[in-house]
Each structure stands twice: as structure tokens, then as C-alpha cells.
Amino acid sequence: VGLPEKVKATMTWARERGYASVLKLDDDSYLVSDRLFRAGLERFDYVGNFRDRNGKYPADYASGFGYWLSSRAVGIIADAPLTDDTMEDRWVGNTLNDAHPRPLMFDEKRFACTYPTGVESPRFLWTCNIGKTHIVLAQYPSSKFQELHDWYKRCYPNA
Numbered sequence: 001v002g003l004p005e006k007v008k009a010t011m012t013w014a015r016e017r018g019y020a021s022v023l024k025l026d027d028d029s030y031l032v033s034d035r036l037f038r039a040g041l042e043r044f045d046y047v048g049n050f051r052d053r054n055g056k057y058p059a060d061y062a063s064g065f066g067y068w069l070s071s072r073a074v075g076i077i078a079d080a081p082l083t084d085d086t087m088e089d090r091w092v093g094n095t096l097n098d099a100h101p102r103p104l105m106f107d108e109k110r111f112a113c114t115y116p117t118g119v120e121s122p123r124f125l126w127t128c129n130i131g132k133t134h135i136v137l138a139q140y141p142s143s144k145f146q147e148l149h150d151w152y153k154r155c156y157p158n159a
Contacts, residue, residue, distance in 0.1 A: 003064075003088035011069070011077040022074050026065040029138040030148050034159045036135050039110070045070040045103030046096050048089075049111040057085065061093020065138035066111050073103050111136040115144070122151030131155070 007024065014022050021042065025031060041047045046069060048062020067089070069077065076099045077092055085091040096103045114130055114137045125131040125148070140148060152159070 002086055004082055004085060004091040007088045007092060008077060008080065008082065011074045015071070015074050015078045019074065020071050022069045024064075024067055024069070025136065026138060028140055028142070029066050029136050030140055030145065031066075032135055032137075032152070032159075034156075035110070035133075039108075039135055041068045041106075041108070042070070043104070044068070044106040045073040046093075046105045047108045047111075049109055049113075050093075050105075050107040051089075054090070057090055057094045059090075059094040059097035060107075061090050061097075062107075063111070063113070063138075064089030065113060066136045067092070068108075070103070076103065108135070110134045111138070113138045115140045120144075122148045126151050126155035 010024070011022065023031075023036070046062065046067065048067030050060045051063050053060050064087070069092075073096055076096060080095045083091060083094075085094070096105070110133055112130065112134050114125070114134070116139075122144070125137070130137070131152075137148075
């Protein structure tokens with residue numbers, strides 16, 4: 001089973017259980033949950049750090065490491081036919097782009113792939129602008145998660 005099939009099945013499961021929204025994250029992503037809950041994402045149907053369209057597919061789409069879907073977007077994905085696209089993030093973006101009426105989308109740059117681009121040190125990360133504002137930090141190796149979290153709690157003890 002490919003990633004589009006897994007995402008479709010996940011959205012079907014979420015819809016059947018009445019979820020108001022779904023945040024899809026890869027397992028190499030660090031979520032700053034207090035920022036997520038204050039971000040106001042519920043105003044939108046589809047939120048993520050958007051990539052430019054590519055290949056034969058016409059729509060920009062949220063990078064697959066993480067994106068937010070409203071209940072409306074969840075339903076659209078759950079009901080959508082699968083295509084020949086093997087990239088789930090691109091399939092989701094193009095499926096939502098083709099929906100009528102088109103879902104309200106937001107390119108949220110606080111969802112970011114930050115590792116290994118100069119923020120390998122959690123101490124530096126949480127004191128730089130990225131660490132002070134971002135909601136999702138992606139592509140971290142599992143060996144870094146406890147260190148990331150410990151530094152986050154030191155830098156933001158009231159979070």
C-alpha cells in the first residue's frame with residue numbers, strides 16, 4: 001500500500017469518528033503544540049509549507065512532513081479517487097485544488113524543514129528566530145528529539 005492510500009484511509013477513519021481537523025506529521029517532525037493551538041489554523045481548510053507544483057500536476061501543495069486539514073478537507077480526501085500519483089502530499093494538494101468550491105488554503109512557513117541547515121544545536125535553534133516562532137520543525141533524526149525537547153523546555157519553561 002502506498003502513501004496516498006494510507007492518507008486516504010486515515011482521513012476516512014478520522015471522518016467516521018467525527019474529527020474536526022487532522023494534523024498529519026511525519027515521524028521526524030517536532031511539534032510545538034502550544035504554538036499550534038494559538039495559530040488559528042481552524043480558519044483554513046488546508047495549511048502547510050507549500051511547494052511549487054511539479055511534474056504533470058498543476059497545483060502547489062503542502063510538503064508532506066506536515067499539514068493541517070479541516071473536517072471539510074478531510075472529507076474531500078476521504079471521498080477522492082486515487083490517481084497514479086505516488087506522492088501523497090502532491091496528491092492531497094491537487095485533490096483539494098480540484099474540489100468545488102475550492103478549500104481555503106494557507107501557505108504556513110512556520111511549518112519548516114530545519115535540519116540540518118544550521119540548527120543542529122538545540123540551544124541555537126530555540127534562541128534563533130526559527131525556534132522562537134515555528135510550529136513544526138521537520139527532518140530531525142530520532143537521536144535529536146529528547147535533546148530538542150529538553151532545550152525547548154529550558155528556553156520556554158512556561159509553554
